Amino acid sequence: MNKKQYYTAAKYTFVAAAAAVAVGMSHPKEAEAAPNVIMIYADDLGYGDTRLTNSTSISTTPNLASIAANGINFSEGYVASPVCSASRAALMSGRYPARFGFDSNFLARTYDDRNPTYSIASLLKNISSVNYKTMMIGKWDMGNTNALMPVARGFDSFYGIPGGISSYYPTNGTAPSDATFWQKSTNTVVTSQAVVSDQTLNVKEYDAGTGTYVKRTPTNYLTDVFTDKAVDYIQNNGGAAQDPFFLYLAFNSPHVPMQVPSSYYAPYASRTDLTNQQKVYNAMVDNLDHNVGEVLNALGSHSGYKWNNTMVVFVSDNGPEIGSAGRLQGGKHDVFEGGIREPFAIQWPSQYTNAGTTYTKMVGTQDLLATILRAAGSTATLPTQASTDLSPYVKGTSSGNPHDYLYWRYINEDGEGQTDQVQLAVSNGTYKYIRTIDPDTTVNEYLYDVTEVNPEQAGDNLIGSSGLTATKNALIAALNDWNANNPLREDFNDDLSGAGDTDPPYGYAQGWFAYNKDADAPNPDWSVNSANQWEGTGKGGIRSVQAGSYFTNFTYDADVMLKTSGKSGVIFRSSDHANGSFMFKGYLAQIEYGGAFRLIRMDANGTSGTVLAEKTSGLTVNTNETYHLQIGANGSALTATLKNAAGTVIATLSATDSTYSGGLVGLRVGSPNSTTNATTAFDNIVVLPQ
Known part of the structure; x- marks a missing residue:
């Protein structure tokens, strides 16, 4: 050369x-x-x-x-x-x-x-x-x-x-x-x-x-x-x-x-x-x-x-x-x-x-x-x-901007020393909104003018500026719409259980985060089990939410297996965050040990809710059997279908409710009471926009 x-x-x-x-x-x-x-x-x-x-x-x-x-x-x-x-x-x-x-x-x-x-x-x-x-x-x-x-x-x-x-x-x-x-x-x-x-x-x-x-x-x-x-x-x-x-x-x-x-x-x-x-x-x-x-x-x-x-x-x-x-x-x-x-x-x-x-x-x-x-x-x-x-x-033959917005969704789980942090961003070329979610569920928001000579300095966060509220809201709305058009798939064929770690990771592939963790336990309440399923164990209600994606109209599939008596299901259109903490106002499709299938609107931060539709007779739900949940949300029309392991439909629910028009998706486990642990395994999750 x-x-x-x-x-x-x-x-x-x-x-x-x-x-x-x-x-x-x-x-x-x-x-x-x-x-x-x-x-x-x-x-x-x-x-x-x-x-x-x-x-x-x-x-x-x-x-x-x-x-x-x-x-x-x-x-x-x-x-x-x-x-x-x-x-x-x-x-x-x-x-x-x-x-x-x-x-x-x-x-x-x-x-x-x-x-x-x-x-x-x-x-x-x-x-x-x-x-x-x-x-x-x-x-x-x-x-x-x-x-x-x-x-x-x-x-x-x-x-x-x-x-x-x-x-x-x-x-x-x-x-x-x-x-x-x-x-x-x-x-x-x-x-x-x-x-x-x-x-x-x-x-x-x-x-x-x-x-x-x-x-x-x-x-x-x-x-x-x-x-x-x-x-x-x-x-x-x-x-x-x-x-x-x-x-x-x-x-x-x-x-x-x-x-x-x-x-x-x-x-x-x-x-x-x-x-x-x-x-x-x-x-x-x-x-x-x-x-x-x-x-x-x-x-x-x-x-x-x-x-x-x-x-x-x-x-x-x-x-x-x-x-x-x-x-x-x-x-x-x-x-x-x-x-x-x-x-x-x-x-x-x-x-x-x-x-x-x-x-x-x-x-x-x-x-x-x-x-x-x-x-x-x-x-x-x-x-x-x-x-x-x-x-x-x-x-110079076209004026205007090539893009109204550019978007980013990234999970910082790559390599030694990374944090499992979910990062979201959207920019209109002048202002850029950033949201980060840490494994301990801490949410941080930033709003920067990226046309500044030195943008994104520590003292330049404009997120609280009253004069930019409309700009911030427009950026968040655009980010949510973009997320709603991007699919989510998770089969958990990855070993991120944290085995051998002093501080096991609470974030998993696709940006799932565990909530209501037992801070005194040496292992998280959520982990990938030996069958490469995501397994949750706890008393009362424990849940996880996918922090990266936001969905409006979609189909949501998941395999659910009750390992013990209890109740478990999938969360959808769960609200974003408020005051730095995630809220669980949204919908829940839930199976219950013994025989119940319910479609619930969750209110009051997810601790109580309204049953929109249910099937409680002629239905048996056993432990250690795989059930397939399929959820549909299109406008105010909500559907929930329950299939057995053979793929046979055993229950179908439908409701009309316009309380929540979009939000996050997640999983939830609930125990029979506050003193008895319940365990559920989830697998083969797919969320696709309609």
Whole structure:
């Protein structure tokens, strides 16, 4: 690989002017032809790590900055999730990750078969008027089975990391002598030695002959290897007389582990203002920028066809774990701005002729699906309502905002040290509402003006501002409506029982939280049992509620098994929170040991209620038998159906009640009295909007 910088500092001013001249010289054929597309995705890069978004970033990143100089810089460019897998699923599908239950990395990787079967690549392949070639290089992280890997999702070929984390060098003693790495155990930087890492080199390549993914062990620095592959692909495809290409180049840099060629580390070695880890990190950012320059260099001169008619996109998957969010608050694993606002730029010289423009309205990476497909000439109905074609806004032919709102739903359950906190957010581009729910059920709310120079500072929470009450309520209403259109599924096929933990987790997959816990008990009243069912035990009424989703009209299915005498069921349209505590005003469909099935409106914080419909004769409810509850809510019409284990309907209830029009869903266990424990197991929960 040529190790020169594509743009030196001296050339930087010339770049924007040269791009403007090149755009003016582009031929009509170039402007009309379907473009090549290069989508470059970084990993854990912060808003403050590049000159795209921070004029004083430690790394000067001239090549990244050149994309904005030759195109459009999106100052309010957002990703759909503050973690890897969920963010990538949104990028490729044009949908919010909550749409398919990817509210965390854990959920995305555990239930990866929920991924949409299509991608930007497969949709490009569906355009009959043009024959796109497609290539994926780098980190996939959207399912490891053959049915979910890139070639099954529209890519002709793949070379990269199937998912998760990979070392950048071999860890078998064969790393080049110029390798440098940060050793976490000793907090030291090690050079000129074989790389030691708790991550192996995890690279595979699709073998078209066998139809399998074959392990590869490159000996050079992985970011450089990915670039070499990309440069070779660009140089051999996408010319004026060739079919256009779509290249998805997903670098895993600057994600951990901290490893980099020594030549990039050398300028930072003696700096005393940076930690050892930060030194290697910024060297990795420099290397990433250099490699982006090599990709741009492969497009040729500014008057060439490939240069003019190639759309180049750059963005990162989520905020920094190690790097800098700049003026923004937060980072990876949270929905504050630092976790979800990213360096984001696009150049397409033959079409985006207003080079050097900063676009200040709110956009998301979901929009890249529509933008790329429309640029390619697709007139088909897109499989998503969340993706907006940005080109008309960028070129000034459409005014207004690409989005009235953007939304986030995230469960912070990814990895060691995380909190199992549910985080919800909605932004209208000026104001952003955030709600967090902790495992102890503490609710916090925030309202920020995200157009401030330093948004989301501790003293800037406007949630109590009387002048913004209408704005806050409108944001909450929009968030509730959005949640109502996103499904919830839970089969509890995950062991989150907290076995061996000093403080067992009370949050589970999909953001379920236990209430009325016995504070003196060593284990929570709710746990995943050996049959992978969620089991609740307690005296009186104990319950859990799904804190992330809000539903209006829906169907709600759940398997319920009374393990002891008592009464149990499902909560729906349970009210949100008031005064910082969850309320349980809503509806309850409940079975009772012996023989009763009731549809109840719960009032007075769920401690009492009104029976709306019931069946108490000719019905037997036993312990240790599975019953299937199916609930329907459509406007004021409520239905509840009870089936036995064989699927036979044994009771049906219906009622009309307009007291509660929407809310959360959950589960409830009740014991016969205040001194006797009752236990119930729940499983196979699905809530779908109607």
